[in-house]
Amino acid sequence: MLNPKDLLLYLCTDRVLALGRPLAGAVEEAIAGGVTMVQLREKEASSREFYEIALELRALTRRHHVPLVIDDRLDIALAAGAEGLHIGQSDLPLAAARRLAGKDMFIGVSVSTVEEALEAERNGADYLGAGAVYPTGSKADAGEAVGLGRLAAICAAAKIPVVGIGGVNVDNAGAVIKAGAAGIAVISGILSQPSIGGAARGLRRVLDEGKIRG
Amino acid sequence: MLNPKDLLLYLCTDRVLALGRPLAGAVEEAIAGGVTMVQLREKEASSREFYEIALELRALTRRHHVPLVIDDRLDIALAAGAEGLHIGQSDLPLAAARRLAGKDMFIGVSVSTVEEALEAERNGADYLGAGAVYPTGSKADAGEAVGLGRLAAICAAAKIPVVGIGGVNVDNAGAVIKAGAAGIAVISGILSQPSIGGAARGLRRVLDEGKIRG
Numbered sequence: 001m002l003n004p005k006d007l008l009l010y011l012c013t014d015r016v017l018a019l020g021r022p023l024a025g026a027v028e029e030a031i032a033g034g035v036t037m038v039q040l041r042e043k044e045a046s047s048r049e050f051y052e053i054a055l056e057l058r059a060l061t062r063r064h065h066v067p068l069v070i071d072d073r074l075d076i077a078l079a080a081g082a083e084g085l086h087i088g089q090s091d092l093p094l095a096a097a098r099r100l101a102g103k104d105m106f107i108g109v110s111v112s113t114v115e116e117a118l119e120a121e122r123n124g125a126d127y128l129g130a131g132a133v134y135p136t137g138s139k140a141d142a143g144e145a146v147g148l149g150r151l152a153a154i155c156a157a158a159k160i161p162v163v164g165i166g167g168v169n170v171d172n173a174g175a176v177i178k179a180g181a182a183g184i185a186v187i188s189g190i191l192s193q194p195s196i197g198g199a200a201r202g203l204r205r206v207l208d209e210g211k212i213r214g
Numbered sequence: 215m216l217n218p219k220d221l222l223l224y225l226c227t228d229r230v231l232a233l234g235r236p237l238a239g240a241v242e243e244a245i246a247g248g249v250t251m252v253q254l255r256e257k258e259a260s261s262r263e264f265y266e267i268a269l270e271l272r273a274l275t276r277r278h279h280v281p282l283v284i285d286d287r288l289d290i291a292l293a294a295g296a297e298g299l300h301i302g303q304s305d306l307p308l309a310a311a312r313r314l315a316g317k318d319m320f321i322g323v324s325v326s327t328v329e330e331a332l333e334a335e336r337n338g339a340d341y342l343g344a345g346a347v348y349p350t351g352s353k354a355d356a357g358e359a360v361g362l363g364r365l366a367a368i369c370a371a372a373k374i375p376v377v378g379i380g381g382v383n384v385d386n387a388g389a390v391i392k393a394g395a396a397g398i399a400v401i402s403g404i405l406s407q408p409s410i411g412g413a414a415r416g417l418r419r420v421l422d423e424g425k426i427r428g
Contacts, residue, residue: 046304046305047287048304048305051307051310072261073261074293076306078314087261090261090262090263091260091262092261092262092265092289093262093265096265100292100293
């Protein structure tokens with residue numbers, strides 16, 4: 001089951017964007033800095049590698065009581081005992097994933113329009129990743145930025161919680177929360193920074209302030 | 215449940231090696247020519263595409279009473295309702311796949327040594343794909359050819375049925391069966407031929423003769 005509070009500062013991994021630093025260490029540093037949920041994304045790894053990294057992160061996130069989400073690969077999520085699955089519009093359809101995931105696993109869906117958001121909600125998504133909010137180079141398949149207006153429309157239309165993803169940083173994270181998001185999802189804004197823990201702490205401070213003011 | 219007879223002429227797909235011919239049509243022609251089992255391999259497709267092709271082949275193979283096997287992706291195999299899963303040495307570990315696959319799905323494992331064969335058998339594999347028997351260009355990850363001697367050793371050591379894969383054609387298929395294999399797995403030997411149905415018929419004739427003589 002998803003606790004919407006866990007969406008506040010959602011780290012999505014990318015080994016390339018971690019600038020060569022080992023992923024487990026980088027994730028642990030980010031959690032120490034205040035990351036509340038971790039998504040493992042592996043677009044190039046073999047299934048065996050993906051599974052082994054998932055097991056490694058699973059042990060680490062469990063120790064820190066932070067949910068682990070697997071991107072795209074439901075089989076890896078099930079095999080590694082992850083709490084969640086995240087699927088994009090070119091992944092397994094949500095209805096098919098929902099049937100196999102069992103009722104304990106939560107599922108998030110990437111959306112970039114109100115229509116996609118409502119469809120995902122109808123099909124049983126537990127949260128939405130909406131974006132790209134701002135232009136970003138972190139995801140090759142992120143598409144054009146949807147902007148704060150569209151993010152606000154998605155947040156208003158959906159009953160399930162929404163995280164804003166794409167180009168979110170300390171300067172604009174407050175605006176994303178103000179638009180109605182339950183949190184932000186970040187890749188390079190944490191993993192590509194000289195201090196991973198410092199970057200997470202900086203974002204967390206802005207988010208906590210935004211929540212208090214909001 | 216696997217019927218070992220279905221391993222006799224096992225077609226593994228590859229959209230590139232089908233020389234641009236639509237996959238469903240090519241598979242149907244191969245089945246009409248005598249293919250007894252079909253494995254869907256998609257190394258480049260998105261999960262959504264993989265799932266959709268799997269559903270298409272699922273309908274087709276079911277109509278012809280031929281089992282469908284999915285390469286690597288247990289989630290696609292489960293979602294599409296395939297009869298089998300095939301895993302290589304860099305895919306999900308067999309024990310993890312076995313736990314999730316349920317008892318109705320059979321699992322085959324690629325091996326190239328007697329040790330790998332015995333380990334897969336111990337961990338619950340239902341059949342083995344041993345190779346590459348002969349040098350082949352069809353699979354980038356096929357490794358060096360193991361030869362007929364090693365194939366015979368694997369067939370002798372394993373209690374579960376073995377299919378020979380890699381460079382098998384009408385001229386050497388009889389020798390593969392003589393080495394103890396329950397069948398052959400073929401990619402380009404069928405899919406890259408001018409007449410897919412004709413190639414399957416030619417192989418099937420050799421195999422049926424081999425079985426009678428053996």
